[in-house]
Amino acid sequence: MIHDLSDREREVVEAARRGAWLTCAPGVPVEELAGSDDLSHVVRAELIRELLLGRRGELDPRGIRLMRARITGVLDLDGLRTDTPLILVECVLAEPFTAIQARVATLSFSGSHLSTVHADGLRGDGSLILRGATVRGSGEGGALRLLGARIGGQLDCTQAEIVNDTGPALAADGLHVDSDLFLRGATVRGSGGNGAVRLLGARISGQFACAGAEVVNDTGPALHADGLHVGSTLYLSGATMRGSGERGAVRLLGAHISGALTCEQAQIVNDTGAVLHADGLEVDGDLFLRGATVRGSGETGAVRLPGAHIRGQFNCADMRVSNPSGLLLDLGKARVDGAVLVPARVVCPAAGGDGECGHPGRVDLGDFAFTALRDVDWRQWLHLVAHHTTSYRPQPFQQLAAIERAAGHDGNARQVLIAQQNDLRRRAPAALGGRSARAVHTLWGRLAGYGYRTRTLALALLLALTAAGAAGYVAGQIPTRPGHHAAERVTPPGSPTTTAATRCSTIELIGLGLDRGLPLGATGLRAKCDLDTSTRRGQAVTLAIWIVQAVLWGLITLAVAGYTNLIRKTP
Template sequence: MTAPRVTDLSDFERRVVEAAREGDLLGAEQIEVADLAETDDPDHLLRAEVLRDLLLGRHGDLDPRGVVLARVRITGALILDGATAMAGLMLLNCVFDQPVLARQATLPHLYLIGGLVPSLQASRVRIEGDLHLSDGVRITGGTPEGAIRLIGARIGGSLLCRDAEITNPDGLALEASSADLGSGLYLHRGTLISGSSADGALHLNGARIGGPLECQSVKIANDRGPAIEADTLTVGRSMLIRDTELTGTGEIGAVRLQGAQIGGQLEFSATTRITSPDNRLLSLSDAKATTVFMPDGLVCPDGSTSAECSRPELVWLDGFTYAAIDPAFGWRRWLHLLRRHTEYYDASGYQKLAAVERTAGHDGNARAILIAQQDDLRRRSPDALGGPMSRLFHWIWGVLAGYGYRARRTAAALLLALVAAGALGLWAGATETRPGHHAAERVATGTSCSPVELIGLGLDRGLPIAPTGLRSRCDLDTASAAGQVFTAAIWGVQVAVWGLATLALAGYTNLVRKTA
């Protein structure tokens, strides 16, 4: 049954009704917000049920500009659950002594500018225009549900928090999961969002933002979980985090954007800081953005690009896709994050970074990234390579062939093997086995071979194919112990030449490419 309209209006309440009909601002005399919260002056008091009647049109038609009040204390609970307001509401430095309840309500717009609100419970609310919380408004909460609760809300305009203080010592600060924000989410200029919840201080899981998401000069903190939890968030344009302090904790980072879809760039400015007592900073697992802008010190304050780092900060980049990274940050810094600031080996991060560099025409960078991937695989996931012998061969393959990405290195190693074969021939010709005889000598006469013949002998025995026939004139004396040693050594060179030749051929013809 619908509650009857309140008829016993005070003089001040009648003035409120008349001002709303005319579209005028009704402002009580100057008073500080702290004093307003305690005053019993009837010229500042408006009962919540009278305001509800006014918004529902029970006092006649209202001006399209809506109800505009300043420095008013609203007593009792403003209950708009399921209601459809005839006009929007703008409150300037007003105070509520009980929560505002607007669950499944419909409003043209809602502006809370300055003042104090115990909490705003507005799940599945529909606001045709904007929801603005600005100019020093303080919204507090004392329950786990959140100081502001906008689950499934539909806001046709933007959600703006500017110089707002949204706090909840017992749970979420701003809960907007599955909300639809048509024009954007703007957290600007001195806004503080502070909560104490495992689900984040700012909770945006599954939310859809038609415009940008901007955090500019704000602080978001949570002592029990992430500062921002925004898994599967969809942002139609860019997500810009500038001059912002984000403090949180949790197993998957102080800022969680897992599976988020960002239509424009993802930018963290140089003056943005993410901190966590357990050094777990940022998760972008399975997220997507067009361009990534990230300052040097956001994750690794040392600014390192090397394969070594003692900084403990962690990020999650597995499955994160992007079209480009900030040139000022550079692919080497991103590679450093993959190698030293992720919790476990993941191939997808390396593959994506290599693909971005290859698309940009930087094939040499792409090869360096893929080589680093294989090094990281052996370092952090050796069991994936098999047993000790497989790991040894993997290491040798990396040293000699760059895992198939450095064919020139293989060719150089092949050249060194051939030089070693020639050197062994010379050495054998200089090694005396008995008076007048050497480990390598002329076959017919047993006399010394010339230096050219000895080098040719080493190459002839070292090369696995195309013998020159030189050994019919000059060869190793395999009857002697020294000759047998040199024979075995050259067999080893021959095996190395076979292997290196195979690797070189495979590298040049792209037959060997490790991508897993």
């Protein structure tokens, strides 16, 4: 029966039975509907519920389709079960819309103005459309509340404005969307530590697109989505995400993105904490921060990805990142299966230079694993490891050396490993032991490159052997007493002591020096030519050769230690 309805409401019922569109206020902008006193613009929310319950007769499968109507009263669909779509375009709902534990078909509010929307446990076989809508609510429960809801189609908030000054704008913990979630070009403003957009444990089977969106929360995260699962790509390209506090601006702890995570040209800001806080994040595709502007604060880092696993590439080309009080990038224990495109200039404009670096940029690369570097020279990456990490750790050096060795650049790998030992001596000297151990380590580095560079050591050995031979030759030229020299032929047994000594040949003198200087492997020339140790000059020469011998012992020991150490440290 429709005799109890106004003329406008009778038109609504008839249009619903035919599945036709009905425009209640043609030519009236939606912004003006809220203040309109024209009864022809009004449709009671109670009537819409009655229609969906079938109390006004059978409805067309195309559903209730109203445009430019002012809906009065609370539109209460709690517990409702209906297959009839509800499509309200550019309408005004001054009081809350509720669909708690309802099971409905498509709900569409495109271009409409709504107060609080509460739909916890909603089961929608179709889509929930809020494209271009304005939702203004209040309270800790959220302006658009979809806790534990299940949307069979899309959740489309493209170009929507969702605002809550005292709580989350979108609160949707445990939300399941079987298709896509769109916040493209949306303006979202929330408040509080729960986040402006809160999606803890939510599952989006398709893509989650926030490209060009503006999400702001001055007292908590902009996007709070720990445990989020996205079946395709998460788009933050061109978005502005501004949050506050230690939880981060974009928070994705333990999230899993089955496609790519793209933040290209995004602006992500948090002046009191991390910008991207994503410990344990898993991205099955690529992670793009290309061209992004990232501004964070605090010791924990601007971009936090400790323990993250990126199965594609990690691309930060042209990213601008700042943090005046802590790390720029925290990649500790992160893993990238593809290439790493992190230009060193992102951290330090002077990367690749020799000597100390005073630039304040810091990164954590401890146990960061990757397969290839692109858009960054190995020397530049080595600069970051040696001068822009917070403490000495061996793994980043070993990782870079392994990359260079795999590329066939063994010389580069050796230079990296030498730099590792230099950094150990510079930043963790206590690990080497006492003062004498550190002195030996320093000498070993300068002479043998810690076992990775043998040319200097070989040259030192050659010079020491030359000094030994020269000492023997010089000994043959130094007179000790009349007719004798510091080095001379050995007098045969039984010869008179007054017999004049015979001078050794040049070859014999050089051989004598080598014989005396070599720690091992005598030449046998001392049986013919030897030092006269009964005189002071002969003793002085003997002492000099002993010193050369000690140097040779040390060099040979370093050579053996360096060689065996090289074998053990080959990546």
